[in-house]
Amino acid sequence: MSDFHSKVAIVTGASAGIGRATARLLASSGAAVVIADIDSTGGESAVAEIRTAGGQAAFLHTDVGVTDAIHACVEHTVATYGRLDYIVNNAYWSARGSIEELSEADWDRSMDVMLKAIYLFGKFGFPAMRAVGGGAMVNISSVHGLAAYRQYAVYAAAKAGLINLTRAMALDAGNHNIRVNAVCPGWIITEKDTPHADALTITRGIYAVGRPGVPDDIAKVVRFLLSDDAGFVTGHALVADGGLTAQLPDAASWAALNAFRSTASE
Numbered sequence: 001m002s003d004f005h006s007k008v009a010i011v012t013g014a015s016a017g018i019g020r021a022t023a024r025l026l027a028s029s030g031a032a033v034v035i036a037d038i039d040s041t042g043g044e045s046a047v048a049e050i051r052t053a054g055g056q057a058a059f060l061h062t063d064v065g066v067t068d069a070i071h072a073c074v075e076h077t078v079a080t081y082g083r084l085d086y087i088v089n090n091a092y093w094s095a096r097g098s099i100e101e102l103s104e105a106d107w108d109r110s111m112d113v114m115l116k117a118i119y120l121f122g123k124f125g126f127p128a129m130r131a132v133g134g135g136a137m138v139n140i141s142s143v144h145g146l147a148a149y150r151q152y153a154v155y156a157a158a159k160a161g162l163i164n165l166t167r168a169m170a171l172d173a174g175n176h177n178i179r180v181n182a183v184c185p186g187w188i189i190t191e192k193d194t195p196h197a198d199a200l201t202i203t204r205g206i207y208a209v210g211r212p213g214v215p216d217d218i219a220k221v222v223r224f225l226l227s228d229d230a231g232f233v234t235g236h237a238l239v240a241d242g243g244l245t246a247q248l249p250d251a252a253s254w255a256a257l258n259a260f261r262s263t264a265s266e
């Protein structure tokens with residue numbers, strides 16, 4: 001396994017879910033991790049969890065929908081740990097609804113958090129990576145970036161845009177030894193899903209591997225893409241969905257999933 005000791009990573013949206021699992025895994029692999037999130041309580045508890053396990057981490061309140069906050073996050077990371085090697089763009093907020101239902105403000109906020117933030121983390125972060133000879137970025141897209149789903153118009157637009165933004169950033173940054181990749185997870189059961197006992201049963205029916213995804217499934221893929229083992233991988237969108245998009249829809253499973261999602265919290 002690649003060594004992450006003496007490396008420094010920013011993981012956005014790492015107070016919970018996939019981001020938290022990724023921060024934990026990178027820290028246990030040796031990296032110092034900055035948890036950049038708007039949820040201070042979750043962020044501080046993630047830091048405590050990592051430090052208790054012997055890792056290095058710091059929480060930085062960062063609203064990735066705000067340009068100055070992203071700039072400050074990069075500057076603070078370099079000031080705290082002396083360098084920046086990796087950025088994982090994972091933070092998530094999205095309005096739901098069809099195009100007619102979505103307000104312009106919700107569209108803008110969703111795009112700022114899920115798409116513009118990635119451009120800004122490249123703009124401010126790549127110079128810091130160049131200063132230490134290179135680095136890597138992983139952007140968390142979704143299977144919603146590959147195909148659309150009712151009531152998720154802005155999410156679909158942001159996650160699809162993110163895949164091609166990843167390619168464009170990979171091309172522009174490649175000569176500076178900076179790799180940029182995306183991950184497209186299927187539905188991953190996170191803390192926010194666990195109160196719904198039906199979630200596990202329903203997802204089993206739509207995953208080729210016979211089980212739903214968990215945050216560590218994605219964290220391991222992110223770690224691989226950041227690592228030197230992926231040194232010849234860039235501009236790629238890696239689908240990590242347990243085979244969800246490998247099959248044509250099974251009507252009964254999708255009906256159950258739709259019924260569940262209409263009641264599940266996001």
Ligand SMILES: NC(=O)c1ccc[n+]([C@@H]2O[C@H](COP(=O)([O-])OP(=O)(O)OC[C@H]3O[C@@H](n4cnc5c(N)ncnc54)[C@H](O)[C@@H]3O)[C@@H](O)[C@H]2O)c1
Nearest residue numbers: 013015016017018037038039063064090091092142187188
């Ligand atoms: N969970 C899934 O099923 C799934 C599937 C495919 C893709 N994804 C993607 O994976 C990523 C993580 O998803 P998750 O389910 O773990 O999310 P989550 O809702 O559990 O966590 C999202 C984190 O982002 C933080 N956040 C929200 N707005 C922010 C902002 N403006 N600035 C900084 N942080 C902010 C939240 O506080 C939270 O800690 C997202 O990009 C999501 O689109 C998730």
